[in-house]
Amino acid sequence: MKKILALILAGCMVLSMAACGGSETAAPTEENTATTEETKEEAPAEKAEETAEEVAAEVPAGGKVGVCIYKFDDAFMTTYRNALQAILEEKGYEVSVVDGNNDQAKQTEQVNTFITQGVDALIINPVMTSAADTIIAAVKQANIPTVLINREPTAEQMAAYDKLVYVGCDAAQSGTFQGEIILETENKGDINGDGKVSYIMIQGDPENIDAQLRTEYSVKALTDAGMEVEQLDLQRGDWDRNKGQEIAQNDLAKFGDQIEVVFCNNDDMAIGALQAIQAAGRTVNEDIYLVGVDALDAALNEVVNGNLTGTVLNDAQSQATQAVACMEELLGGKTYAEGEQSVYVDYVKVTPDNASEFIK
Ligand code: BGC
Numbered sequence: 085m086k087k088i089l090a091l092i093l094a095g096c097m098v099l100s101m102a103a104c105g106g107s108e109t110a111a112p113t114e115e116n117t118a119t120t121e122e123t124k125e126e127a128p129a130e131k132a133e134e135t136a137e138e139v140a141a142e143v144p145a146g147g148k149v150g151v152c153i154y155k156f157d158d159a160f161m162t163t164y165r166n167a168l169q170a171i172l173e174e175k176g177y178e179v180s181v182v183d184g185n186n187d188q189a190k191q192t193e194q195v196n197t198f199i200t201q202g203v204d205a206l207i208i209n210p211v212m213t214s215a216a217d218t219i220i221a222a223v224k225q226a227n228i229p230t231v232l233i234n235r236e237p238t239a240e241q242m243a244a245y246d247k248l249v250y251v252g253c254d255a256a257q258s259g260t261f262q263g264e265i266i267l268e269t270e271n272k273g274d275i276n277g278d279g280k281v282s283y284i285m286i287q288g289d290p291e292n293i294d295a296q297l298r299t300e301y302s303v304k305a306l307t308d309a310g311m312e313v314e315q316l317d318l319q320r321g322d323w324d325r326n327k328g329q330e331i332a333q334n335d336l337a338k339f340g341d342q343i344e345v346v347f348c349n350n351d352d353m354a355i356g357a358l359q360a361i362q363a364a365g366r367t368v369n370e371d372i373y374l375v376g377v378d379a380l381d382a383a384l385n386e387v388v389n390g391n392l393t394g395t396v397l398n399d400a401q402s403q404a405t406q407a408v409a410c411m412e413e414l415l416g417g418k419t420y421a422e423g424e425q426s427v428y429v430d431y432v433k434v435t436p437d438n439a440s441e442f443i444k
Contacts, residue, residue: 096134140189147205147415148178150198154211154235155186158323159352160378161209161234168207168233176406188215196221199226205411206230212291213237218335229249229414231407234292246419250426251407255297258396261433262298262375263305265394266345267426268435272311275344276398280312284335286353288323295320298349298377314345321353328353332360343372351376351383351395358391369393379442381436387439397432397442 127371149172153165165181172179180198184191188211198206199222217236223230224245226278232242232250240249266273266281273281284301288295299318308311321327328348335343344360348354354376358368366372368391376383379397386392396426406429434442 086178112261130246136208148201148203149180149411150195150201150203150206151181152180152184152191152194152198152206152208153181154184154191154209154314156183159325159380160323160350160400163380164209164234164400164404167220168400168407170410171404174275186211188212192222195222199223199228203228205415207407207411208232209234210237213241213293214291215246218239220248222247229411230412231414233407234294235402236426239425242420243422246421247414248425249410249414249420251403251410251429252426253398253403253429254433255294256301258294258377258398258431259298259301259303260305260309261396261431262302262347262377262394263309265375265396265433266302266306266373267309267311267372269369269393272309273306273345274311275371275373276341281306281312281345282316282339282342283347284316284332284339284343285322286328286331286346286348286357287318287319288321288349288353290320295323295349299347302347302375321348321356323350323352325352328356329359329370330356332357333363336360337362341371345373347374348374348376351378351380354392354395355380355382355386358386362391377431379432380441384434384439384443387434387436388443390436394433394435395439397434399429399432402429 103268145350151165151168153161156162156165169179169181182194184194191211192215195206195208206223208219210219210232213235218230220241221244227247229247230245232248234252236250236252242250271277285299287299290296303313303315317335319331321331331345334406346354346357348357354374357374361372361374368374373393375394376392377396377398379395383392383395406427410427
């Protein structure tokens with residue numbers, strides 16, 4: 085077992101602060117200036133004359149981290165994984181990021197390979213949350229601190245191992261924000277004034293709680309506000325732009341002007357739907373509304389241009405920062421009690437009023 089003093093010290097510092105306190109709580113300088121057997125070997129005597137910042141920039145923290153992503157070919161997870169890798173590398177970790185190709189058997193094998201290689205910690209974006217039990221059993225047996233990200237298993241599944249934490253967002257909140265964006269339009273989504281909001285729902289992978297809760301809570305925000313709703317269609321688009329385009333195209337052909345709102349569980353599908361909307365000669369914010377989630381750069385530009393009614397920031401940078409902070413706490417010896425194993429980052433509602441603030 086390869087436990088490194090620097091990591092333990094970093095974890096202890098973090099422990100004295102709020103739970104998974106974010107980037108400031110685990111500043112690279114504090115962490116990397118801690119002495120370790122490994123960093124001693126790699127930091128020759130002349131380094132003593134350098135400033136703490138210079139040492140922090142040069143000396144790796146020394147821990148090996150395995151990162152498993154459900155599939156690289158996912159727009160949001162690409163932003164997320166790049167943020168994660170940058171944060172970990174900047175902190176001096178040796179990072180290996182692998183592509184699960186949306187294949188749970190493959191990912192389970194990747195987790196086992198990382199365990200055999202003796203990684204110090206794992207960050208896993210499960211392919212299927214229903215398979216989380218297998219992953220959790222494997223990391224528990226190997227005693228590897230593990231952070232699950234983006235796809236949340238149940239509290240019962242996570243309770244099996246106390247060196248395990250989930251970092252993500254409260255998916256219900258993003259759905260509520262989508263509904264609120266529609267309620268904030270001049271006609272509250274009822275463009276044709278017939279007393280009800282007629283919508284189509286383009287869903288992510290329904291195995292995923294984000295897809296389930298966004299679908300439910302976007303509509304719930306409307307009904308809670310007293311609006312009558314009519315669901316013309318609900319189809320799974322599996323988070324995929326092309327599928328979003330196809331579903332919207334078919335529905336526009338079938339339901340035409342009846343469609344007042346297109347709810348998409350994520351931005352990539354919304355961008356696909358936008359292509360279909362434009363091809364059908366419809367105009368967003370005039371004769372149809374369109375909302376997504378994630379605040380991908382492409383979507384933010386469309387919000388600014390008036391081609392997307394709104395989106396919801398799914399804050400990849402903050403989630404990556406939290407995931408690393410939690411990982412460092414686990415490495416420092418922290419354990420999580422049952423029912424306290426989910427750490428959430430807030431979503432932010434994005435409309436033309438604030439969209440430009442989020443463009444990088
Ligand atoms: C994002 C989607 C992404 C999915 C992957 C969701 O939180 O909104 O864009 O495809 O995570 O699991």
